[in-house]
Amino acid sequence: MTINRDIVITEVALRDGSHAIGHQYTIEQVTAVAKALDEANVPYIEVAHGDGLGGSSQQYGVSLTDEMELIEAAVSVCKKAKIAVLLLPGIGTMKELRQAASIGAKMARIATHVTEADVAPQHINLAKELGMETVGFLMMSHMVPTKKLVEQAKLMEKYGADTVYVVDSAGAFLPHEVRERIEALRQALDVNIGFHGHNNLSLAMANSLAAIEAGATKIDGSVRCLGAGAGNTQTEVLVAVLERLGLKSGIDLYKMMDLAETIVAPILKTPQEITRNSLVLGYAGVYSSFLLHSQRAAERFNVDSRDILIELGKRKVIGGQEDMILDVAAQIAENPISVKK
Numbered sequence: 001m002t003i004n005r006d007i008v009i010t011e012v013a014l015r016d017g018s019h020a021i022g023h024q025y026t027i028e029q030v031t032a033v034a035k036a037l038d039e040a041n042v043p044y045i046e047v048a049h050g051d052g053l054g055g056s057s058q059q060y061g062v063s064l065t066d067e068m069e070l071i072e073a074a075v076s077v078c079k080k081a082k083i084a085v086l087l088l089p090g091i092g093t094m095k096e097l098r099q100a101a102s103i104g105a106k107m108a109r110i111a112t113h114v115t116e117a118d119v120a121p122q123h124i125n126l127a128k129e130l131g132m133e134t135v136g137f138l139m140m141s142h143m144v145p146t147k148k149l150v151e152q153a154k155l156m157e158k159y160g161a162d163t164v165y166v167v168d169s170a171g172a173f174l175p176h177e178v179r180e181r182i183e184a185l186r187q188a189l190d191v192n193i194g195f196h197g198h199n200n201l202s203l204a205m206a207n208s209l210a211a212i213e214a215g216a217t218k219i220d221g222s223v224r225c226l227g228a229g230a231g232n233t234q235t236e237v238l239v240a241v242l243e244r245l246g247l248k249s250g251i252d253l254y255k256m257m258d259l260a261e262t263i264v265a266p267i268l269k270t271p272q273e274i275t276r277n278s279l280v281l282g283y284a285g286v287y288s289s290f291l292l293h294s295q296r297a298a299e300r301f302n303v304d305s306r307d308i309l310i311e312l313g314k315r316k317v318i319g320g321q322e323d324m325i326l327d328v329a330a331q332i333a334e335n336p337i338s339v340k341k
């Protein structure tokens with residue numbers, strides 16, 4: 001039976017949430033979460049290393065469990081939900097994409113920095129050849145004006161993406177900024193528009209609603225906010241809010257609440273909240289996945305992690321430049337004055 005949905009939610013806790021737990025997911029955890037999400041009628045569940053396929057490394061964090069085993073585990077327990085994977089060209093390769101498709105992944109989300117859509121066409125093509133649904137995922141969208149974002153989104157559409165996402169990787173957008181961008185994309189593109197938010201400024205829900213009002217039909221959520229930084233738009237809350245708005249997500253609210261409480265909450269060492277560090281991510285416009293790396297660097301060099309984040313924001317550091325976190329921490333330790341506000 002096909003479920004009627006006005007808004008299609010992709011649940012990202014088993015991928016974005018991997019950042020929050022240092023990429024330590026076990027097969028048992030992924031199996032339990034994916035099975036419960038499937039039973040709650042969640043349509044898409046993303047599973048991979050936090051930095052996408054192939055992310056397990058010293059630079060990004062070594063996974064406890066091979067992501068292909070996690071994907072297989074999720075596929076094996078999902079009767080209706082489709083498993084999505086994220087791939088950042090250069091971190092993940094064609095080989096991993098083929099492997100993920102061969103074990104049952106049905107959606108490929110090809111993620112690039114917002115100005116670098118032109119590295120995506122080969123991966124989008126391959127995903128299509130493999131029969132996967134395709135998403136162009138424009139990370140750190142807050143870093144460019146709307147005109148540039150539209151230009152890059154049009155490239156993703158031209159390469160064959162079925163959906164183009166505005167990705168607020170830093171949780172830095174304000175609702176009116178999201179509205180302006182989604183409206184512009186809606187006017188310029190024929191494909192679906194999606195939004196992926198982070199809650200560092202406590203605006204993930206408001207931004208998701210602004211995106212929906214402006215025409216987005218695909219929204220990412222993470223159950224119990226299990227995502228990088230302060231996490232993403234909280235899925236079970238989004239389901240409730242959509243119901244109040246008279247919009248169908250097709251997801252069973254009680255089952256979503258129950259799995260959040262009984263299966264996902266115990267995975268978290270501490271509840272996801274807006275700490276001073278995650279707040280600074282949003283304030284300074286820094287990648288949410290930099291949170292734990294910066295905290296570790298701050299401890300190692302005995303400096304304030306907020307100073308590291310503010311400096312990274314000033315330098316407009318982007319994904320793939322995680323090594324800069326240590327450089328900045330070392331510079332602050334050596335010469336605090338050089339990087340002060």
Ligand SMILES: CC[C@H](O)CC(=O)C(=O)O
Pocket residue numbers: 016050051052111139140167168169170196228288289319
């Ligand atoms: C490093 C990949 C990143 O976590 C993708 C994503 O979810 C985002 O940019 O917000």
Ligand SMILES: [Mn+2]
Pocket residue numbers: 016169196198227228288
């Ligand atoms: Mn994210």
